[in-house]
Amino acid sequence: MHHISIRTANIYRGMAFYEQLGFQVCERFTTGYTLACWMEGMGGRIELIQIPEPKPAPDAFADPHYVGYYHISFDVTEQISDLPSYVRHLQENFAQKTRQNPEYFQPLVILLEPHQQQIGNQIYEVAFIADADGLPIEMIRILNTLGT
Numbered sequence: 001m002h003h004i005s006i007r008t009a010n011i012y013r014g015m016a017f018y019e020q021l022g023f024q025v026c027e028r029f030t031t032g033y034t035l036a037c038w039m040e041g042m043g044g045r046i047e048l049i050q051i052p053e054p055k056p057a058p059d060a061f062a063d064p065h066y067v068g069y070y071h072i073s074f075d076v077t078e079q080i081s082d083l084p085s086y087v088r089h090l091q092e093n094f095a096q097k098t099r100q101n102p103e104y105f106q107p108l109v110i111l112l113e114p115h116q117q118q119i120g121n122q123i124y125e126v127a128f129i130a131d132a133d134g135l136p137i138e139m140i141r142i143l144n145t146l147g148t
Helices: 011-020 083-100
Strands: 004-008 024-030 035-041 044-050 072-075 109-119 122-130 136-145
Touching: 004 011, 011 024, 011 035, 011 044, 011 083, 083 109, 083 122, 083 136, 109 136
Parallel strands: 004 044, 072 136
Antiparallel strands: 024 035, 035 044, 109 122, 122 136
């Protein structure tokens, strides 16, 4: 996969949010009518596109009848050793950034607190947060594999 594209109401707020997750802007460009950028981090690339006259996105996380793209999932296994501590650190960092620069930051919204989940023969730590536009982001970390 080359990248995932995310439409955002404010590209600068979007960039500030994803920078806190460890992404860095690698290209800035226009799509002909609006600002855009590519950001790299967590083993992948995202594209942010600022949308003129944005409308609120549907609540994909809370609406059980929503159909469409649901979330982006980042594997943080190699980057962190404890998902609950990482999420608390993000919360504290976003709270501090919000106090310093409320134009570009807002408090981190946790959609689902970190918990363990078995999928197949692996045990994961899983948490969901919301990005700057309220879109769901999953943080997933492999804890161990059963039966090996």
